[in-house]
Amino acid sequence: MSTQSDIEPLAGVTPAGARPSRRKGRDNRRFPLFLLPVLAFYLLFFGYPLLRIFWQSVTDMGGTFTLDAWVMLLEEPAYWKVLGYTGLLGVITLTITLIAGYTVAYWLVKLNKTWAVILMAFVLIPFWSSGLVRTYAWLVILGRQGVLNTFLTDFGLIDTPIAFIGTNTAVVFALAYYLLPYMILSIYSVMNGIDRNLLLAARNLGASPFRAFRHVFFPLTRPGILAGSYMVFMLGIGMYITPAMLGGPGQTTLPLVIAIQINEAMDWTFAAVLSVVLLLVTGLMQLGANRFLDFERLWGGAR
Amino acid sequence: MAPHATAARAPAGEVQGASLSLHGLCKDYGTANAVRGIDLDLAPGRFLTLLGPSGSGKTTTLMMIAGFIDPSAGEIRINGRDVTELPAHKRDIGMVFQNYALFPHLTVQDNVGFALTMRGINKRQMQAQAQEFLTLVGLAGFEKRYPHQLSGGQQQRVALARALVFSPSLVLMDEPLGALDRRLRLQMQEEIKRIHDELGLTVVYVTHDQEEALTMSDDIAVMEDGVIASFASPRDTYEAPGNRFTAKFIGESNFLIGFCEDWQAGVASVRLGEQLLRVAAPQPLARGQEVTVFVRPERLRLTDSTAEMANALPCELISEIYLGESCIYTVRLSDGTHLKVRRPNRGVGVTPDLIPDLVVGFEPENGRILTS
Numbered sequence: 001m002s003t004q005s006d007i008e009p010l011a012g013v014t015p016a017g018a019r020p021s022r023r024k025g026r027d028n029r030r031f032p033l034f035l036l037p038v039l040a041f042y043l044l045f046f047g048y049p050l051l052r053i054f055w056q057s058v059t060d061m062g063g064t065f066t067l068d069a070w071v072m073l074l075e076e077p078a079y080w081k082v083l084g085y086t087g088l089l090g091v092i093t094l095t096i097t098l099i100a101g102y103t104v105a106y107w108l109v110k111l112n113k114t115w116a117v118i119l120m121a122f123v124l125i126p127f128w129s130s131g132l133v134r135t136y137a138w139l140v141i142l143g144r145q146g147v148l149n150t151f152l153t154d155f156g157l158i159d160t161p162i163a164f165i166g167t168n169t170a171v172v173f174a175l176a177y178y179l180l181p182y183m184i185l186s187i188y189s190v191m192n193g194i195d196r197n198l199l200l201a202a203r204n205l206g207a208s209p210f211r212a213f214r215h216v217f218f219p220l221t222r223p224g225i226l227a228g229s230y231m232v233f234m235l236g237i238g239m240y241i242t243p244a245m246l247g248g249p250g251q252t253t254l255p256l257v258i259a260i261q262i263n264e265a266m267d268w269t270f271a272a273v274l275s276v277v278l279l280l281v282t283g284l285m286q287l288g289a290n291r292f293l294d295f296e297r298l299w300g301g302a303r
Numbered sequence: 304m305a306p307h308a309t310a311a312r313a314p315a316g317e318v319q320g321a322s323l324s325l326h327g328l329c330k331d332y333g334t335a336n337a338v339r340g341i342d343l344d345l346a347p348g349r350f351l352t353l354l355g356p357s358g359s360g361k362t363t364t365l366m367m368i369a370g371f372i373d374p375s376a377g378e379i380r381i382n383g384r385d386v387t388e389l390p391a392h393k394r395d396i397g398m399v400f401q402n403y404a405l406f407p408h409l410t411v412q413d414n415v416g417f418a419l420t421m422r423g424i425n426k427r428q429m430q431a432q433a434q435e436f437l438t439l440v441g442l443a444g445f446e447k448r449y450p451h452q453l454s455g456g457q458q459q460r461v462a463l464a465r466a467l468v469f470s471p472s473l474v475l476m477d478e479p480l481g482a483l484d485r486r487l488r489l490q491m492q493e494e495i496k497r498i499h500d501e502l503g504l505t506v507v508y509v510t511h512d513q514e515e516a517l518t519m520s521d522d523i524a525v526m527e528d529g530v531i532a533s534f535a536s537p538r539d540t541y542e543a544p545g546n547r548f549t550a551k552f553i554g555e556s557n558f559l560i561g562f563c564e565d566w567q568a569g570v571a572s573v574r575l576g577e578q579l580l581r582v583a584a585p586q587p588l589a590r591g592q593e594v595t596v597f598v599r600p601e602r603l604r605l606t607d608s609t610a611e612m613a614n615a616l617p618c619e620l621i622s623e624i625y626l627g628e629s630c631i632y633t634v635r636l637s638d639g640t641h642l643k644v645r646r647p648n649r650g651v652g653v654t655p656d657l658i659p660d661l662v663v664g665f666e667p668e669n670g671r672i673l674t675s
Contacts, residue, residue: 195404197402197404198406198407200369200371200391201400201404201406202417202421203370203392204370204392204394204397205417205469206393206395207421209392215420216408219408220408
């Protein structure tokens, strides 16, 4: 399931806002009965398979309890490297999208409304189109006979085509490109909700434009930064298509290893172990993020 | 809401109000003129209210004084110093915003001390001074709270303390009480007046609430279409408005259009159809000039035709609105003009609906001639 996360955005976390999942149901006084079918659906097709994966990770193919797969994970440094690489990829992607996304979002809120709407469409169109198509587009651009190489050779800038595919650069750029809208939307929605008068108040109280940004605007955008970062990182480490298509053997991420275990090694137990690891990482992050997102509600006055 | 500490004294450092001068101040947004030439001289320590309907340019004027909007023409002087080109953060003007604009991510103390932090004052001193001003507005003990944990009235007080903490000599207020309920608004009006008197500040206050303008101000500038229609004390603004707009905007008013037949020693004779009215007119008027006779509803009397009155017009009663302490009667004159009459509910005398041969009348000094 985690290998599919690049197609299905995480349920409950809408890209438009830094709001915590509605399904938490913490505020509900009474359980609404009409939700029963939905609940049943989730339990059957979501809850059960999830438990099944946990169970799978500690049983062999014959169904007997064993921790062999977990021991294998702990003893084999190659898997730790994959895990580390996946995390690093997530962090680098996050850093790039954060810098680019914050800048773009800031620019969008400063623009007048008409232009902001038009340019927002440019952000959203790639967001709505298929991830597979967009990854293929990178293949077309970066391939040996791709647009970029053809362009560079035609203008005599290089003699032989550069191998972009199979490099960290290609994977990182494609990931960042794919995930940028999530970051922009998260930050933009928070920025857009900031009362403009707060900045005027800061200026009036003696803050230069830069200090007004630093002491007032930036702290107020933190919920957006956290929500966007959380989403980009989670989606980034769970991406399958991009590293599979644009990466080489050196760009093996956790989801790729999971796929290999299932498709080639036929080791479902170990695949389950790796899935559980990915699930734990994202789960822990969700817990961490929730704390910050509650923080945002604490600042309810910002909107 | 806890009442403010009565012992609150002016915090350290005597504040002296600044003088404010606006000369030919204009702001046009492309085709539309928001402000079309404002000239105004405000003495130190005065409480000036910019009063006007929305779109009259009062907020734009305030924003130009604060330095948030660049004027298209004209100049702004504070204490004689030209600040027209000075960036907002260097003007040292306190400001209270319409929705308070408190920083949601900072505690009450850090909100109030923000201006001090920006001025490089160390934390300990900042906290002491913030405390002092929170006491001034009656909010001691709320230092560690966040704005969203406060009621509207409390947020208002924090905004006030924040605007005063760095001892500005000029404080701007943009409809600061607009979001409060009536009771709280009256309380805050007193509070603001008290602080104004205590600190000797110069205040420029924007509101569209005429009652607020009358109770709080030393001077009222009534704005219309980006210019000042009237600049006078509250009493003069109400009693002797210089033009129809001002008369209409402040309080309720009745207008009668007629022609001047004669003017002698401050009293004009105005021809109104069959009737000849005698009305106070300090300025000489030309014979035959069209003039507006202006009378407040509470200055009109409803009696029967036998009563002695300088000006008495036969009328019929159209409607009555009961307000408790008074009643508003609408009457129609023979020419179809409607007049509003306010009659205090003293519980004596015959109510107008029982008066035969009803007339509406007033003495010359209760009316006023308006020429514009």
